Amino acid sequence: MGEYTITILIFIAIQAIVSCGLNVIVGYAGQISLGHAAFFGIGAYASALLTTRAGLTFWAALPLVVLITASIGMVLGMPSLRLREDFLAVTTIGINFIVESVFLYVPFFGGALGIGGIPSVYLFGTRLKGVLFLYMCLAFLAATLAISWRFTRSWAGLACFALREEETAASSAGVSPVRFKLTAFVIGTAMAGLGGALYAHQMRFISATDFGFPLSIMMMSMVVLGGIGTLWGPVLGALILGALPEIFRPLVDYRMLLNAAVLLMMIRFQPEGLLGEGGLLRRILPGRGGEGRG
Amino acid sequence: MLLEVRDLSVCYGDIRAVDGISLQLDEGELVSVIGANGAGKSSLLNCVMGVVPGRGGSILYAGADISGLPSHRRAALGIRFVPERARVFPRLTVYENILTGAYRLKGKIDLPGKLRMLYELFPVLEERRDQLASTLSGGEQQMLAISRALVSDPRLLLVDEVSMGLMPVLVDRVFDVLKMLNRERGLSILLVEQNARASLGISQRSYVIETGRITLEGASGDLMEDPKVREAYLGL
Structure with a gap:
């Protein structure tokens, strides 16, 4: 594998982790979020600051990064307790813009210059770069998938599915909407925080514009393309949308056009996603992807 | 008294769907609330479950006022709901x-x-x-x-329009089950129904509501003989 290919695969793995987090919120708990890049950014900035200014290693910072992102995720998830569907979508877009502006305009976060000099990741004295960094990302992706799978099999998962399907019926069956919507936001944003930390240490330089609204749309596209609410959907979506621009490199000027065309075709012909109910790949791969009960 | 609703109102904007209703249900009783479409029956039941907020009045369950609790907390106390259209x-x-x-x-x-x-x-x-x-x-x-x-x-089952859209043979089946649960297992049931005949048939007591108010109440057997009920709800 060339270095270039490895770099592409690292980004795909990171986006798959973050999309899995979005899938917990949108797919499992049914809460529309169009601001997921904000939490990806919070994870990246938290890790960057803790490693550059507080002098922690990547590994020492990581638990804090996940904790910080998930705590902010819980607070910013609160609008979902009052707002439904399109109102929630607009609010989460707003959250994305606010978080991006804070990174951009508050000097503590480096302003427009962003944060540079983010240290590499070392494990047992070995510097993880190139293919080693890729392996680490894949290990984290595997852990993320394991947690997602475990979640779908838990009571909390069942409670989230019930809320997604029929909120009033779920609450009259004893399921607390507050507790489980926030649980989904905590788990989903924790995954985004993990992805953000990996991103920061791969790039070694980050700035606010890396975490804007278009990235949130891209993440949502990955989840929708792969199959919303399925286990493997976000991974498939990240793989396709991450690889397409490389495959169609000669058509680089038309990249956004192609992305839009793919999404429109999906909405028209595969609304549940490739791995979702009645999806193209679901039919080819019997038994696959059904774990998530899309 | 297992459930006591006192002077309860439910409003949607300016519309008063339930207008000062009071009703009681004893432990082990099967009570039905009958009325036409839009009379406020479902709003009443939704409010008892905590799905829609009430305005004024109180809801006492096993002696405690539950009107401030969210629905999942009411569920935890043993109230369960069979919502309209399942x-x-x-x-x-x-x-x-x-x-x-x-x-x-x-x-x-x-x-x-x-x-x-x-x-x-x-x-x-x-x-x-x-x-x-x-x-x-x-x-x-x-x-x-x-x-x-x-x-x-x-401990208390709230049943909202369970007969709606079902074929008659299924309506009978479902009502038989509710009756059995009440008579043999002692389950307390508050039943809200448009199907007056079936619900008067299985309940001990009933309330008739019209435009958000209770207009008649009494033993179901007596209500079945009431000329107004016979004409308006039983089509006799």
């Missing part, structure tokens, strides 16, 4: 639908025993155990909604 979780399996009713009760109830009891009551649910609830017929969805409520071993 409201099953369409993309969950039949089994998972029932399981949501037992949320946080693991260890407190005999789940396998409860499931056996429910499957005995509604054998079709056992046959369709692993099917998505969206593939069930309207009647089967009602049975599933009842099972989801019963699995928790509730």
